[in-house]
Amino acid sequence: MGPRVFDIELSGLVLPSEDPELRRDRLGKDGDHDENYDHQYDFNTLVYDCFFDPTSREVLLLAPPLLNFQALLETAEFLIDGETRAPLRIENLSRCSVIAFAAGPEIPRSLSITHAQFGGMMNIGQSHLETFAGTNAIYSISRNNRLEWIQDWLHYYINEHGATSVILTDNGSTDYSPSELRDAIGDMAGLEQAAILRARYPFGPRAESKVNYASLFLQRSMAELCRRRFLGQARAVLNVDIDELFHSKSGQSVFDATVANQDGYVRADAVWVYATQSDNDGFFRHRDHRFVSMTGKPKANRKWCVVPQGPQKGRQWLTHFIGGRSDPVDPDFVMWHCRQISTSWKVDRSVSQEIPLRAELSVEKALDKAFVNAPLLASQAKHAPAIKVGADGDRSKKLIITSMKNEGPFILEWTAFHRAIGFNQFLVFTNDCSDGTDAILDRLEQLGVVKHERNRVLRRGPQKSALKHARSHPLVLSADWIFVSDVDEFLNIKVGDGRVDDLLDAVPDADVIPITWRLFSNDGLVDFDEGLVIEMSHDAERDLDQGGHIRRFAKSLFKPSEFVERFGTHGPIYSEAQLADIKWLSPTGRRISDPKVMTRPEVDFGYDVAQVNHYATRSVDAYLVKKDRGRVNHFRQVMGFDYWQKMNLGGQSDQSILRSVGQTREEMQTLLQDKELAALHSHSVHWYKNRIRDLRQMPEYEELRNNILEVAD
Structure with missing residues (x-):
C-alpha cells in the first residue's frame, strides 16, 4: 500500500512581464553575464508561495531575492481576508527572501497586494508540518526525470535507509501528466506520506564561475519552503537529487546516523559514478552505474542529512551544506552521483569520451543488493505523445x-x-x-x-x-x-x-x-x-x-x-x-x-x-x-x-445568441x-x-x- 500523495500548486505571484519597471535586477554588473543568463533568469516572480504557519500564527511569503522589488513592497498595500496588514519583517536569506505577516484569530484564506503598478491575490496554503512530523524524509527538485528513475530512487531510500516520506518539487515537467507522476509515487510501498509541489517558475541560470553570478533562486527557495512548511518537524531530512544515492559502508541508515550524531547533522563526500551499457530499452538506470573515473575527476559536490528540531534548528538549508556550517564529512558515508540519470535540464551532463573509467566492485555489489528485488519498470515513451485517433463518430470529449x-x-x-x-x-x-x-x-x-x-x-x-x-x-x-x-x-x-x-x-x-x-x-x-x-x-x-x-x-x-x-x-x-x-x-x-x-x-x-x-x-x-x-x-x-x-x-442588429x-x-x-x-x-x-x-x-x-x-x- 503506497502513501497518499498531496499534489500542491504553489500560490505565488508573477509580475507582468511586459512592464520593464517590474523586472528584478540582475546579480552582478552588465557584461558579467554569459549569453544565456537573461534567457534563464527569473525577472518577474515576486512570490513563490504563500502559506500559514500555525506555530508562529504568521502568514509567510516565500520569495526569490527581493533586490529592487523590496522598494515595491514598501509602497504596496496588503490585505489578509480583507483586513489591512503590514509586514512584520522581511528576512533576506541566501538567494531567497521571506516576508512575514501577523495572522488574525481565524485561519487566513487569502492575501491580496495592491500597488500603483501591479496587484494580485494569493490563496494562503496550509502548513503540512504535522503531516510529515516524525518521518524519515527525502526531498528533491525535478523536471522531466523519468518516472522509472523516480521510482528507482524511492525504492533505494525506502529499502536501504528506511525513508518514510518524500517531498518532490516538480519544476514544470511536460514528459508525463500530473496524474502519472502522482501514481508513480503513490505506488511506492513503504512510504507513509508524500507531496508533489508544483513550482512553475524559472529555475535560474547556473554559473560555472563567479563572473556569471549563479542565480538558482528556485533551488534555495524550495529547500527553505520545505523546512518551513513541510519538513520542520520530521525526524530527519535527507537532501538528495534523483540521481544521488547515499551509501553506508557499515550498512546503517543515514537517518539513524544523523539522529545519533551530536550535531544532528551528517555530510558525505560525493563521487561521480558512470554507466557504459544498458539493457533497459536504451536508457540507463541507477543500477547500471558501476564505474568511476580513474583520475577521481571531475569532482562531485557533497550533500547532507539533518535533524530539523536538533542543534541546527532555524538554520537555512542550502544545497550542499546547512547555513553557517562547514563540517567535516562522515567517513562511513559516500554519495554516488549517477552521471547518466539526467535530462540535462539544469546543466549539460553528456559524458566526455576522454574520462578514463574503471569498474568499482563496491559500487557494483551495493547496487546489485539494493535493486535485486526492484521491478524493471516499463519504459515510458512520453517525449512525442500520440494524439488519440478514435472512431469517426466519437463526440464524447x-x-x-x-x-x-x-x-x-x-x-x-x-x-x-x-x-x-x-x-x-x-x-x-x-x-x-x-x-x-x-x-x-x-x-x-x-x-x-x-x-x-x-x-x-x-x-x-x-x-x-x-x-x-x-x-x-x-x-x-x-x-x-x-x-x-x-x-x-x-x-x-x-x-x-x-x-x-x-x-x-x-x-x-x-x-x-x-x-x-x-x-x-x-x-x-x-x-x-x-x-x-x-x-x-x-x-x-x-x-x-x-x-x-x-x-x-x-x-x-x-x-x-x-x-x-x-x-x-x-x-x-x-x-x-x-x-x-x-x-x-x-x-x-x-x-x-x-x-x-x-x-x-x-x-x-x-x-x-x-x-x-x-x-x-x-x-x-x-x-x-x-x-x-x-x-x-x-x-x-x-x-x-x-x-x-x-x-x-x-x-446591424444580431440577437441570435439570446436563446442561450x-x-x-x-x-x-x-x-x-x-x-x-x-x-x-x-x-x-x-x-x-x-x-x-x-x-x-x-x-x-x-x-x-x-x-x-x-x-x-
Whole structure:
C-alpha cells in the first residue's frame, strides 16, 4: 500500500512581464553575464508561495531575492481576508527572501497586494508540518526525470535507509501528466506520506564561475519552503537529487546516523559514478552505474542529512551544506552521483569520451543488493505523445483550449455558456494575473469544471506558448473535438438546439470546421457593467450585402489527429503533404481547399449555420483594462485607438445568441452556489472596478477614453 500523495500548486505571484519597471535586477554588473543568463533568469516572480504557519500564527511569503522589488513592497498595500496588514519583517536569506505577516484569530484564506503598478491575490496554503512530523524524509527538485528513475530512487531510500516520506518539487515537467507522476509515487510501498509541489517558475541560470553570478533562486527557495512548511518537524531530512544515492559502508541508515550524531547533522563526500551499457530499452538506470573515473575527476559536490528540531534548528538549508556550517564529512558515508540519470535540464551532463573509467566492485555489489528485488519498470515513451485517433463518430470529449490574463469578471459567463452548448472539457492557461483570474480557475478546477495550467510564456507570446504546451497535454491527447477560443469569443450555433452536436450533425464529414468571427461593437456601453455580455451587446458588423468587410477571421472546431503539427490561433496546422487528405468544410458543408481562406474566409461565412460572436471591446472602460493587460497573440502590438476602431464594428442588429441566455444563467447560478467561487468572482469584479478608476488617473488612458467617446458622439 503506497502513501497518499498531496499534489500542491504553489500560490505565488508573477509580475507582468511586459512592464520593464517590474523586472528584478540582475546579480552582478552588465557584461558579467554569459549569453544565456537573461534567457534563464527569473525577472518577474515576486512570490513563490504563500502559506500559514500555525506555530508562529504568521502568514509567510516565500520569495526569490527581493533586490529592487523590496522598494515595491514598501509602497504596496496588503490585505489578509480583507483586513489591512503590514509586514512584520522581511528576512533576506541566501538567494531567497521571506516576508512575514501577523495572522488574525481565524485561519487566513487569502492575501491580496495592491500597488500603483501591479496587484494580485494569493490563496494562503496550509502548513503540512504535522503531516510529515516524525518521518524519515527525502526531498528533491525535478523536471522531466523519468518516472522509472523516480521510482528507482524511492525504492533505494525506502529499502536501504528506511525513508518514510518524500517531498518532490516538480519544476514544470511536460514528459508525463500530473496524474502519472502522482501514481508513480503513490505506488511506492513503504512510504507513509508524500507531496508533489508544483513550482512553475524559472529555475535560474547556473554559473560555472563567479563572473556569471549563479542565480538558482528556485533551488534555495524550495529547500527553505520545505523546512518551513513541510519538513520542520520530521525526524530527519535527507537532501538528495534523483540521481544521488547515499551509501553506508557499515550498512546503517543515514537517518539513524544523523539522529545519533551530536550535531544532528551528517555530510558525505560525493563521487561521480558512470554507466557504459544498458539493457533497459536504451536508457540507463541507477543500477547500471558501476564505474568511476580513474583520475577521481571531475569532482562531485557533497550533500547532507539533518535533524530539523536538533542543534541546527532555524538554520537555512542550502544545497550542499546547512547555513553557517562547514563540517567535516562522515567517513562511513559516500554519495554516488549517477552521471547518466539526467535530462540535462539544469546543466549539460553528456559524458566526455576522454574520462578514463574503471569498474568499482563496491559500487557494483551495493547496487546489485539494493535493486535485486526492484521491478524493471516499463519504459515510458512520453517525449512525442500520440494524439488519440478514435472512431469517426466519437463526440464524447469536446474540449475548449484558451489562455487568459486578468479576465476574472468574464470567466463564469464564458464557461457557463460553452458548458450549456455542450463543451465538457476546458483547458485554461494563465500568466501574470493580478485580478484573481488564477484563483477563480483554481477553484473551478477543484470543482471539476476546468483544468487550469500556469502558462510558461515563451518568446512567441502568451497565446502561442499556451498552444505549444497544450499540444502534449493529457486532455488534448484524449479529446474527440477541440475548439481554440478566447474568453471574449462565443460559439453561436444557429441550427438545431444551438449545441455543438447540432453543428457536427450539420457537417458530418468534416475534420475541420472554420467558424467565422462576427465582431460586435460596445453597443453604446461606456461604463463597466456586470451583466452578461451576450445579453447586452447586439450591435454586430454588417453582412456583405449591407456593406460589411470581406475576409474575416475564423476559429476552427477540429478533430485531433496525429497529422496536426501544431495548434494555430485560428485553426490546426498540417503538413502540406497531409493537407490534401483533410476534410476542411465550411459550416454550410462546402469543401475548402485553398490554404489562404481556410481560416480567413472571403465571402462564404456560413452565418446561417454558426458564427463566433467576438466581443473584443465590450465597453469603453473594459477596453482600458484590456489595453492595460495587453494582447495575448500579437503581444508586442499596442492596443490603442486604432485597435478600437478596427475591432469595434457594428451597424446591424444580431440577437441570435439570446436563446442561450437562459441556459447560461442557469449554469452560472449552479457554479455560484459554491460560496468560495462566488467570493472569488466578487473579488475580481471589485478589482476590475478599482483598476478602471486607477487607469483613468493616468493621462494616456484618460486621453484614449476621451478619443473613443468623441468618435461615438
